[in-house]
Amino acid sequence: MDIKQLYNPVWKRSDNLRDPSVFKGSDGYHLFYSRYSNNDWTKPENWSVAHVFTKDFIHFEDDRDISAKGFASPGDVIRWSDKYILPYQSYPDVPTMLCYSISDNLINWSEPVYFLEEAMDLPWNQAKRVIDPTFVADGERLHCFFVGTDRLHYKSPTNLVGHAYTEDPQMKKWIITTVDSPLIGACDEAPDGAENVTVFNNGREWVMIYSEGLKAQHLAYAVSPDLLHWRKQGRIEVPEQDWMTTRYGAPFVWKDSDCWMMILMGEDKEGHTSFGLLASQDGFNWDILREQ
Template sequence: MNIKELHNPVWKRSDNLRDPSVYKASDGYYLFYSRYSNNDWSRPENWSVACTFTRDFIHFENDRDISGKGFASPGDVIQWNGKYILPYQSYPDVPTMLCYSLSEDLKNWSDPVFFLEEAMELPWNQANRVIDPTFVTEGERLHCFFVGTDRVHYQSATNLVGHAYTDDPELKKWIITTVDKPLIGAYDEAPDGAENVTVFNNGKEWVMIYSEGLKNQHLAYIVSTDLIHWHSRGRIDIPVQSWLTTRYGAPFVWKEDDCWMMILMGEDKDSHTTLGLLTSADGFSWKLLSEQ
């Protein structure tokens, strides 16, 4: 990938492209995303988890759905017990649940396996829905960050971030660390909460970047040394480009040789969503690629 040759948005289609995540392989990049079609949010047949492959973020090939209809929001692909595992969610039918698929080659994926169903019953998850899974491996321990929704204690539906971990190779026994209260709640700048978490280690600490707010969505970050206790919240401001004039969110971060990369979903004035790239030297201050 030659960053100097790239311009935002790096990828756009007639479908709405949402919730990107990237797996960097030896021969290029697998880009996973939510494909949203036909502008009817409520119909499961308009949602699917999709994947495309690119070597340079200019040419994209083999774009196809890897889930059935009625699924969305792919998280981090990790390697687990000799296979790749991709977390995502059922959507939009209720109950909205977390699931994952397994693969041996990043191309062929298993049917969804549902997990962490107990998160639907958390006292702060009043809507009994669990969305936006993010996996992080720490040795033989697997962490999962997820989002629930409270429709009782706030003026409007509010998304809140929770956390669980497992030492079970079969991913069936989970310990939820956020039973009594969420990891990320509502703030003055984001009274309707947070969603779409990405987590990476900068060599000194864990950094979480997430979509803060739903109506007035922007990016924020917190840091941790153990993936359980988080602090030092800050806002990430980025310049406006035409492909993200309405709002932006659903960040995903990975490391290139000389910088950090972020892929981001942007919504333009016509409510169409596309994907763009940012770079950072430290993972906190981000610069958009130039707009085409």
């Protein structure tokens, strides 16, 4: 990928593109995303997890759904127990639940397997919904960051980030570390909470970048030595471009050659969502690609 040849947004379609996740393979990039169609948020048939392949973020091929209708928000693809694992969620039917699919080749994926159902009953997850799973494999331990919602104790529905981990190869026994309170909650800059976590290790510490706020969504980040204890660092400033004038979020970060890359969902003034790219040398300070 030659970022000097790229313009934002790098990919847009007639459908709304949401929640990007990238797996860099030996021959190119597997881009997973939520396909949202027909501008009706409430119908399961308007949602699916999709996959497209690109070698350069200029030409895209084999764009297709890899889930049934009624699923969304793919997270990090990981290698676990010698398989590729892709987490995502059911959506929008209640209860909204976490699930994952398994693949040998990143192309053909299994039917959804539901997991971490106990997160619906956390005391701070008043709405009993669990969304936006992110997997991080660290040695023999698999971490899952997720989002719950409280519709009772705040002025508006508020999304809150939780955390669990497992050392079970079958991914059935989980330890939730955020039983009593969320890992990330509401704050002055985001009274309606946070969502869409991406986590990576910069060689010195773990870095979490996430969507802060829902109505006035933007990026913020936190750092950790161990994936358990996090220090919030505040907002990440991103220059505004036309494809993201209304709001932006759902970041995903990966290492590409000598820099870090971030793919981001942006919403324009017409309410349409597409994807753009940013680059960073340190994972903290980000340069946005030029706009076409």
